[in-house]
Amino acid sequence: MQIDQQSPEWYRARYNQLRDQALETENSVRAPAAPVEMKEEDVLHRETIPGGWYWSTFLPRGQALRLLNTSGNNGVSVALWNADDLSERYNAGDTIKLQWTTCLTTGRVLFSDMGRVLASVIADTCGFSDTLAGGSTPQSNMRNFGSSSLRNTRNNFRLTAGKYGMSQHDVTSCITFFSHISTQADGSFKWVEGDVNPGDYVDLRAEMNLLVAVSNCPHPFAPDADFTPGPVEAVRWQAPKPAADDLCRNFCEEARRGFDNTDILFA
Template identity: 85%
Template sequence: MQIDQQTPDWYRARYNQLRDQALQSENTARPAATPIEMTEASVLHRETIPGGWYWSTFVPRGQALRLINTSGNNGVSVMLWNADDLSERYNAGDTMKLQWTTCLTTGRVLFSDMGRVLASVIGDSCGFSDTLVGGSTPQSNQRNFGSASLRNTRNNLRLTAGKYGMAQHDVASCITFFSHISTQADGSFKWVEGDVHPGAHVDLRAEMNLLVAVSNCPHPLAPDASFAPAPVEAVRWQAPAPAADDLCRTFSEEARRGFDNTDILFA
């Protein structure tokens, strides 16, 4: 069978089949996964990122990055690149399409624009992130806080890119953790209040050598009355090797294919 030589009806039926399988899998109860704990002995580096500022780090394959939302900020944005080839970067569209969900929490993975897995979400005590809207911009700060000169995620990520010899086109749409965004019936987005708590954290395990940029700016739809993000913490730590039943590696057929594409680079 030549998959690129089928009729439109065949493609439509195939799409519906894959969608229904994904929805069934999403709604099927799974055995509780064993938590992957970060111990003090596994900590390699700690960093405090002031409100409005950014930070970047290299995270080798197998290490993890924990972001701790110390004060309950409404959003911490993250962008990832393959550190061995910076032309490969996080792709929000593929991450959602290949996993048939916008709910990127524990068990999900972050795909690159080459169909490989950049990072796995191995822990998430908040449960809410946004990879649809993108990070804050001068325009969103003007709208929300009355000033386009405030620090924002788009410029923070561009500054990061420039430091590593990249250009503006190397900064794609990012993922913003600790952000509960709901899509309305008319296609608009709405912030759902009451779900971001101080002390929440998310753990990203590097599945290839990564360059990671973190921007500590509010989500552009956050209900903040003023621009006053508090510092957040970032901890780089050594994660244990994935077990045979690792949740992220076995969560879906699409994730397994992504890992196959990734692991061959390190065989």
């Protein structure tokens, strides 16, 4: 039976079956996973990113990047590219639909537009991120703060792209951590307050050689009255080799297939 020659009813039933399986997996009780600890001797580099500014780094496969939200900022945005082929980059749509969730926290992975795993979320003390609304823009800054000349994530990522020989067309979707966005019944977005605390952090483990850009600007739906983001800290460190029961590699069937597609590049 050819999967590309079925009726609309067949595809609908197949979709519903996969959705129900994913929801069952999502809601199932999991054995607690051992935390992946960052030891001081594993730290390779530390960088402070001032409020409104950006930073980029090459992150080889197996290393991790900790984003430490020292100021309790409402949003730190991240863009990812395959450092060996910059035409491959983070894809928000695939990341959501392949894992059947917008809750991209510990255990989840970030997919590229080639169906491979760019990075794994091995720790997330905040537990909330957004990859639907996108980063801040001059227009969102005008709406929120009354000025389009303030620094913003879209332009920060365009500046990053230019430094590495890319153009603005190479800047696509991003994920903004420390951002609790709720989708309303009419499809609009609403910020849920009270979930971001100073000292929260996210650890991203590189599953291929990455170019990572970080923009320290508020999420466009954040309730900030003024544009006053404080500094955040970026820490590049050597993560331990994933064990056989690694949470991210075994979280769901879709993730396992993504790792199969990725690992073959480094076999």
